[in-house]
Amino acid sequence: MTLTKRCVTTLAGLLLTVGIQAAPVEMAGVKLADPIDLGDARLQLNGAGIRYKAVFKVYVAALYLNKKAATPEEVYATSGPKRISITLLREIDSNELGKSFTKAFEENAPKTEMSRLIPGLLKMGQVFADQKKMVAGENFTIDWVPGTGTVISVKGKPQGEPIKEAEFFNAMMRIWLGSKPADWKLKDELLGKAS
Incomplete structure (x- = not known):
């Protein structure tokens, strides 16, 4: 193989790899970026799924970590920033x-x-009470940012103090x-277990 053909083959392989890594995951019409940047960290999609209530699709949840985790204990123990992203699939009273x-x-x-958790729980409840309602396509995130705390953002805007x-x-x-869990199948999907 000539040097030119080798360079073209290598370049094509690199472009294909980059294209695959940059392709968003789509679930129920919701595009999930992978990877994402949170602060100075790059997080990868650990898993994603749809929350069902009876037969109705309620929201798409996506878990982002700095390394793959297959158990809840691994998720809790993972250092660095973390994110759970929720995108609604139907209108919900906040x-x-x-x-x-709160119940879950x-x-x-x-x-x-x-x-120790009650003050945070009250703050979270107030964040949702302030929204009144959320409609299909709207998103909120719950981020853990070391040195800052848990940041709840609705429609991309941080709500209240961390x-x-x-x-x-x-x-x-x-x-x-x-x-x-809110949904057993969703739990498995967030942990990267194929359904």
């Missing part, structure tokens, strides 16, 4: 959404940590990854 998150939060949070306690972010993750 109070209803906040109440369902309480069912999955360690009882020994609850007293919640400083590290336990709060992991307690939030238990809504989807805990022993009583």
Whole structure:
């Protein structure tokens, strides 16, 4: 093979690889970027899935970490920034959404940590109460940013002050990854297990 052919073959391979890595994942019409940048870190899509309630699609959830994690314990122990992204697939009353998150939060949070988590839980409830309603296509993210805390952003805008306690972010993750998750199939999908 000539040098020119080798260069063309190598370049084509590199372009194909870059193209594959940059291609967003699409789920129920929602495009999920992979990777994403959060602060100074580049996070990869660990897994994504659709939350169903009965037969209705409610939202697409995507978990981003700096390295792959296959168990909830690995997710909790992962250092560095983390993100869970939620994109709604139907209109939802924000109070209803906040109440369902609070219930799942309480069912999955360690009882020994609850007293420290209540202030963050109240802040989270207020964030959703302030929204009134969210419609299909709208997005919110819950980020863990070391040195800052848990940042909840709605439609790309941070809401209120960060919640400083590290336990709060992991307690939030238990809504989807805990022993009583919001949706068992979604839990597996967020952990990168094919359905």
